[in-house]
Amino acid sequence: MGAVVLRGVFNAQEIQTLEKGIEHNLAHLSPLVQVASQADDPGRFIEDFCTWVQVASQADDPGRFVEDFCTWQSNPDYQSILSNSTLPHLAAQLMQSKTVRLYHDHLLVKEPGTKQATPWHQDQPYYNVSGRQNVSFWIPVDPVPLVSTLRFVAQSHLGTWYMPRTFRDQQAKWFPEGSLADLPSIEEKPSEFKQLAWALEPGDCVAFQMLSLHASSGVGPQSRRRVFSARYLGDDARHAVRPWLTSPPFVGLDQRLPDGAEMNDALFPKVWG
Numbered sequence: 398m399g400a401v402v403l404r405g406v407f408n409a410q411e412i413q414t415l416e417k418g419i420e421h422n423l424a425h426l427s428p429l430v431q432v433a434s435q436a437d438d439p440g441r442f443i444e445d446f447c448t449w450v451q452v453a454s455q456a457d458d459p460g461r462f463v464e465d466f467c468t469w470q471s472n473p474d475y476q477s478i479l480s481n482s483t484l485p486h487l488a489a490q491l492m493q494s495k496t497v498r499l500y501h502d503h504l505l506v507k508e509p510g511t512k513q514a515t516p517w518h519q520d521q522p523y524y525n526v527s528g529r530q531n532v533s534f535w536i537p538v539d540p541v542p543l544v545s546t547l548r549f550v551a552q553s554h555l556g557t558w559y560m561p562r563t564f565r566d567q568q569a570k571w572f573p574e575g576s577l578a579d580l581p582s583i584e585e586k587p588s589e590f591k592q593l594a595w596a597l598e599p600g601d602c603v604a605f606q607m608l609s610l611h612a613s614s615g616v617g618p619q620s621r622r623r624v625f626s627a628r629y630l631g632d633d634a635r636h637a638v639r640p641w642l643t644s645p646p647f648v649g650l651d652q653r654l655p656d657g658a659e660m661n662d663a664l665f666p667k668v669w670g
Contacts, residue, residue, distance in 0.1 A: 399549060399550075399551065399552060399553055399554030399555070399605060399606050399608070399609040400549040400551075400554075400593055400603060400604070400605035400606070400609050400611070401491075401603070401604050401605070402595040402597070402601065402602075402603050403487070403601065403602050403603070403604055404600075404601050405600050405601065406483060406484075406487070406536075406600060406601065406602050407478075407482065407483075407536070407599075407600045407602070408600070409600075411478065411482055412538055412599045412600060414474045414477055414478060415474065415475075415478050415536065415538055415625055416538045416623070417474045418472050418473075418474030418475045418477075418478065418625070419504060419506070419538060419623050419625060421472055421474065422465055422468055422472060422475070422504050423463065423504075423506065425468075425471070426463070426465055427465050427466065427467065427468050429465060429466045429467060429645055429646070430463065430464065430465045431463075431464040431465075432461065432462070432463050432464075433458070433461070433462040433511075433513045433565075458510075458511060458512040458513055458615075459510045459511075459512075460507060460508045460509060460510040460511025460512060460513065460615065460616070461506075461507075461508040461511060462505075462506070462507050462508070462511050462513040463504070463505075463506045463508075464503065464504060464505050464506075465503075465504040466501060466502070466503050466504075466645035467501045467502065467645050468502060468504070469499070469501075469502045475502055475625070478625070478627070479499055479502065479627055479668065480499070480666075480668050484534060484627055484629070485497045485629070485668040485669040486669065487534075487604070488532050488534075488629040488631075488669065489631075489669045489670065491532045491604055492530040492531065492532050492629070492631035492632075493530070493631075494530045494631030494632045494633075494670075495632055495670045496631065496632055496667060496669060496670035497629050497630070497631060497667070497668050497669035497670060498629065498630045498631075498634065498660055498665045498666065498667050498668065499627075499628075499629060499630075499665055499666055499668050500524075500526070500531070500628040500629055500630045500634075500660075500665060501628050501645060502625065502626065502627060502628070503625075503626035503627075503628065503645075504624075504625060504626075505622075505623075505624040505625075505626060506621075506622065506623045506624070507545075507615065507616045507621070507622040508616075508621055509616065509617070509618055509619055509620055509621050510615075510616070510617070510618040511615045511616050511622075512615040513615055514612070514613065514614050514615055515564070515611075515612055515613045515614075516564055516612055517550075517580055517583050517610055517611070517612040518559075518561065518562075518564075518580075518610070518611070518612070519553075519558065519559055519561070519607065519608050519609065519610055519611075520533060520607040520608075520611075520628075521558070521607035521608050522558050522559065522560070522561040522571065522572065522577065523561045523571060523643060523644040524607065524637075524643055524644075525636060525637050525638065525639055525643045525647060525650070526630060526634050526635065526636065526637055526660065527634070527635045527636075527637040528630070528631070528633035528634040528635055529606075529633060530630070530631025530632055530633045530634060531606060531607045531628070531629065531630050531631060531634060532604055532605070532606065532607075532628070532629050532631075533604070533605050533606075533607055533626055533627070533628045533629075534602050534603070534604050534626065534627045534628075534629075535547050535602060535603045535604075535605070535624055535626050536602040536624060536625045536626065536627065537597050537599065537601070537602075537622065537623065537624045538599050538623050538624075538625070539599065539620070539621055539622055539623050540596075540597070540598050540599065541596060541597040541598075541622055541624075542596050542617075542620070543594060543595070543596045544614060544617075545613065545614050545615065545616045545617070545620065545622060546594050546595060546596060546597060546613065547594070547603055547611055547612075547613045548592050548593065548594040548611060548612050548613060549592065549593040549594070549605060549609050549610065549611045550583060550590045550591070550592060550593075550609070550610040550611075551590075551591040551592070551593050552591075553590075553608065553609050553610040554605070554606035554607075554608040554609040555608075556608075557578055557608075558577050558578070558608065559577060559578050559579065559580045559610070560572060560574075560576075560577040560578065560579055560580065561577075562580075570641065571639070571641055571643070571644075580610075583610065583612075590610075607628070629668070630660055630665065634659070634660050635657050635658060635659060635660070636650070636651075636654040636655070636656060636657065636658045636659075636660055637656065637657075638651045638654075638655070638656040647664060650662065650664070
């Protein structure tokens with residue numbers, strides 16, 4: 398199906414560890430942070446060779462949506478979950494892979510009342526990797542009701558790559574315009590695009606292949622949605638050198654790993670096999 402819910406994967410202590418890691422991340426945001434909220438300078442976008450910081454704004458949104466990437470090396474609690482929990486073993490099983498490499502971590506926090514939706518998209522077209530053996534885990538530390546959970550299009554991982562676009566203004570900043578298929582009208586054709594979604598409790602998670610189409614809504618005025626996403630690569634993963642800055646960016650990696658090389662780099666440690 399491209400996405401599956403896994404119940405009771407983490408025990409209470411692991412959830413506490415992950416929650417501690419998330420709060421540490423929020424207090425020490427990296428240069429890669431993206432924040433969608435009310436701001437004095439809506440739509441500000443800053444980009445250079447070393448950092449990628451995006452602040453998008455929805456004028457009538459009383460909440461705050463924070464994303465951060467690639468902070469595991471400075472966060473011992475993230476390191477513990479990424480390497481010492483059941484995640485590497487689960488990743489090996491789901492990918493049917495003998496080896497598992499950590500790809501990157503991704504923090505997603507929607508504060509109470511956030512209206513900002515995450516539009517339909519696939520993850521892999523934004524990345525610098527090729528191959529089919531990959532998996533993302535979407536792990537909440539707060540209860541997530543059905544209305545604000547992650548939604549998927551069933552079977553959407555099986556082939557088509559859709560044009561990756563900026564969430565704020567739908568610009569094709571990655572692949573050249575017209576080089577990939579445009580995203581279909583998913584909400585307008587529910588019979589054609591069957592959706593999968595699950596309410597989640599702390600300890601549960603959702604696992605999905607990086608080509609699975611997914612989206613989510615905002616959160617209610619009393620709901621805080623703190624989510625940690627762990628991404629792993631399997632045996633067939635290879636470096637796909639891009640002429641543009643990927644999301645997240647791995648600046649200088651092409652100087653160490655040529656196009657088509659295995660992801661054998663300190664940024665992507667082997668955690669299984």
